[in-house]
Amino acid sequence: MPDVLHHLSGTPVLVCAADGPALRGEREAADVIGEMFSQGATWAAVPVARLTDDFFRLRTRVAGGIVQKFVNYRLGFAVVGDISRHLEAGSALRDFVGESNRGTQVWFVPDLEALRSRLAGR
Template identity: 70%
Template sequence: MADVLQRLDGVSVLVCAADGERVRGEREATDLIGNAFHLGAAWVAVPVERLADDFFRLRTRVAGEITQKFANYRLGLAVLGDISHRTAQSTALRDFVRESNRGGQLWFLSDVEELRARLATAGR
């Protein structure tokens, strides 16, 4: 399955396939950003399967670097899937997820339908 542009509650979202290239750092994030811009997306939804393990180990700073890259280009990033086993093991990650979900740049959500609902209430 390929990455596909979808309209979710009037917002263009590049929904990435779970079996695509793994996002290990800034280079792959930049590739996603370029693709999103090419397609006219305002958000990119990335399944957890596409993210390297280092993304969830905050001490590696991979999550911060990727998130900052998206912020610099004014693109929202939604991480889709269950990360409860990761947040149960890391207080720092649990806090990062909670704080991110309060903002408007990075969200951790269960699936595309939850993203659709969140976009509807965010007024974007």
């Protein structure tokens, strides 16, 4: 299934398919950003299934590299889905998620409806 542009609360969001290629690092993040530009999206909604376990192990710096790509282009990046098993692994990820969710560009949400609500509240 391809990535599809949706408008959530008036915001163009590229909703990435769960069965698409994994975002293993900055190269794959750049591919998503290119697709966002071609479709006119300002946010990407990336399912947890598209992220490798290394994304959730902050010491690997995979998350930092991916997130930084989106921030550099002033694009929103939402991780969509259940990350509870990753949160159980340590406090660093919990802190990162909490800090991200207080910001305006990177969010961790349980589903697209939660993303829609966050976008509506901006």
